[in-house]
Amino acid sequence: MIAMKHVSDFAVQKNPHNVDAKKIYETEHATAVVITLKPGESLKKHKTPVDVFFYVLEGTAVVEIGDERQTATEDMIIESPANIPHRWINDGPDLFRVLVVKVPAPTTETKIL
Secondary structure: OOOOOOHHHOOOOOOOOOOEEEEEEEOOOOEEEEEEEOOOOEOOOEEOOOEEEEEEEEOEEEEEEOOEEEEEEOOOEEEEOOOOOEEEEOOOOOOEEEEEEEEOOOOOOOEEO
8 A cells, every 4th residue: 555645644843943844754764854934934053964955845945054045946956965054044925845855864863053
């Protein structure tokens, strides 16, 4: 049987950023989270112990990775290497949704800076 579940069926996970974050996939190989930022919301700058890639599902937001800052739009893929500070900022008027995939699945916690 094919495992299928709608993202809306997943519970919002408590997180240090106090934003809508739903862990939709977790194995020893990878972790995937869908983060939704309302206008004016942002993540705190943080770094993860593993490589991360982001796939923008909806909207436009600013992504900061290390000392760089760029605007990302729908259908873009963004790479963020392990242990590099990063964050998302929704400074626009619309909802922003991004798929966050950590590979491999982290065995230690993300560090808020």
